Amino acid sequence: MQNSPDSTQNFIPRRVFITGTGMISPMGTDSAGHVASLRAGENHFREIDFFDVSKQRVKTAGVADLADDFEHFMLSEREARGLDRGTRLLLHATAQAMNSAKLDNVSPETGFIVGTSAGAMPVGEEYYKIAARDGERRGQFRRVENYQAQRQAGAVQRALGFRAQTLIISNACASGANAIGHAYHQIRSGRKSLALAGGYDALCQLVFAGFDALQALAESGIPRPFDAARDGLALGEGAAMFVLESEESMLDRGAVPLVEICGYGMATDLHHLTQPHPEGNAAVRSMTGACRQAGMEPREIDYINSHGTGTPLNDVAEANAITEWAGEDAKQISVSSTKSAMGHLLGGAGAIESAICLLALKNQLLPASLNIREADPACRFDLVREPREAALNVALTNSFGFGGSNASLIFRNAS
Numbered sequence: 491m492q493n494s495p496d497s498t499q500n501f502i503p504r505r506v507f508i509t510g511t512g513m514i515s516p517m518g519t520d521s522a523g524h525v526a527s528l529r530a531g532e533n534h535f536r537e538i539d540f541f542d543v544s545k546q547r548v549k550t551a552g553v554a555d556l557a558d559d560f561e562h563f564m565l566s567e568r569e570a571r572g573l574d575r576g577t578r579l580l581l582h583a584t585a586q587a588m589n590s591a592k593l594d595n596v597s598p599e600t601g602f603i604v605g606t607s608a609g610a611m612p613v614g615e616e617y618y619k620i621a622a623r624d625g626e627r628r629g630q631f632r633r634v635e636n637y638q639a640q641r642q643a644g645a646v647q648r649a650l651g652f653r654a655q656t657l658i659i660s661n662a663c664a665s666g667a668n669a670i671g672h673a674y675h676q677i678r679s680g681r682k683s684l685a686l687a688g689g690y691d692a693l694c695q696l697v698f699a700g701f702d703a704l705q706a707l708a709e710s711g712i713p714r715p716f717d718a719a720r721d722g723l724a725l726g727e728g729a730a731m732f733v734l735e736s737e738e739s740m741l742d743r744g745a746v747p748l749v750e751i752c753g754y755g756m757a758t759d760l761h762h763l764t765q766p767h768p769e770g771n772a773a774v775r776s777m778t779g780a781c782r783q784a785g786m787e788p789r790e791i792d793y794i795n796s797h798g799t800g801t802p803l804n805d806v807a808e809a810n811a812i813t814e815w816a817g818e819d820a821k822q823i824s825v826s827s828t829k830s831a832m833g834h835l836l837g838g839a840g841a842i843e844s845a846i847c848l849l850a851l852k853n854q855l856l857p858a859s860l861n862i863r864e865a866d867p868a869c870r871f872d873l874v875r876e877p878r879e880a881a882l883n884v885a886l887t888n889s890f891g892f893g894g895s896n897a898s899l900i901f902r903n904a905s
Contacts, residue, residue: 504736506677507747507904510591512583512688513845515728516552516832520586525849527831528857531877534832535711535724540575541695546702550711551693552726552833554579561585563649574612575727576692577642579838580604583688583729584646591733591745593684596652601685602643603657603673604731605665607837607891609639611694654686660837662891663797664756665689666730667840667899671754673734674899683739689841690729697836698725706801713800713834714861715827716809716869723799726833730841749848753786753900755779759890772896773797773811773888780886780898788816791823791900792880793850794871795843795887798827798859799834808888809868816871826874830860840889840897847885847901856880 513520516534517527527534535550543549560578562570563585573581588596617633620626635641639658647653659669666689673687701707701723708714708722740747757779759772781788797808805827813820828846829835835842846857858877865873882903889897 503678504680506674506751507735507737507740508732508749508751508848509735509740509745509747510587510593510733511730511748511845511848512586512590513728513730513842514554514579514582515835515842516554516726519555519582521849524846525853528846528849528855529877531858531860532831533712533860538693538698543698546699547709548702548707548711551698551724553693554727564651565645565649572636573645574610574692576606576608576610576690577645579692579727579729580642580690581646581649583690583731584686585650587686587731587733588650593733596654598653598655599682600654601657601673601676601682601687602647602654603659603669603685603687604643605659605661605667605669605689605837605841606639606691607660607662607665608691608694608697609660610637610642611696612692613637615694615696661895663834663836663839664889664891664895664897665837665840666842667844667887667889667897668756670732670841670844671756671897671899674751674754677734677736683736685734686731687734688729688731689838691727691836691838693725693727701725708800712861713830714863715796715798715800715830715859716805716866716873717862718864718866720800720802720805723801723829724833726835728832728835728838728842730838730845747904749851749901750904751899752902753780753784755783755898757896759896773808773890774815776896776898777811777815777886777888780900784900786884786900789819789822791884791886792882793847793856793885794823794825795847795857795885796825796827797888797890798829800829804890806866806868809866809870813870820871822872824856824872824874824880826857826859828857840887843887843889844899844901847887851882851885851901851903854879854882
């Protein structure tokens, strides 16, 4: 079996920095908007008005403010009109990240690594509706072609005028975190010096109806992660993208580091298709692996942005995992779930929550788990129920997905 990079005798890992970030979610359309929302401790749920929810138990979600007159850069008016909602979110975040990093020139060797769960599902919905209604064939080939996630990535690259090595990761709700982690490994190992990475997903009828049919959504429309009486999640939409660079690349470009990525762990839970192991065994392994790669102990983690969906089984499993992983040190670690404010962004969740870790570190701010009335007894850590200032140096984010995908990323203030 081939050795991993960390086990090769001559392997010297490179430090990996984030030099640019872009984001859009129900909490805001840029970093400043997200910080303002985090400081205010605001909920962002409203009734869905761009597809039919009249037959659903739940009718609200976290909806991003996506303007109709969006900037389409180098795309023609016709091409721009053909973009689905998810591609527009991804374009917004990618353009913002490149601008943040002052990245004008993207070489063909640059990695473009994107995580998504639903992809261009609205395009698939349109294909199905037309085929089921009257068998009309006009435009159907275009819909099949644009249903593929790599077409969305290609549209973003055409819009922004670059061509990069594209990799799509679709690993359920861990997709965005896995994309960032994969880019981190590519740079850390010396395979690449710069990469664009992140995740996205847009709200759509089929996915929303599916979660509603599973009765996974909170009937009130308001999720309460880590509350003793939590009753389900809320869905949301958004995208976050990052420019990741080696230290050498960053210095050569004169770029300014925002944070350092210093650890990535992943593990698979084979317990159940949709339910985590009650003790969070795979979550323990992913957090342990991230710490091992970062050369850190759990007590050095100041803040955890948890997966924290608000479902009865997920939250207690993650709470148990944090306690098992950190032991007595868990009491000193601050934990919150920002899904409580904007919903679960599926393939975009790990990316947005990574961006929130970055904002927490840069602004010395602990985001809150909102809507809690009585904390679950399994929470044997500092559950942050109101936003507050704190001295933060290291943050960890967890992302867990259907099928047992578990991913953890560690970020540290750049120094």
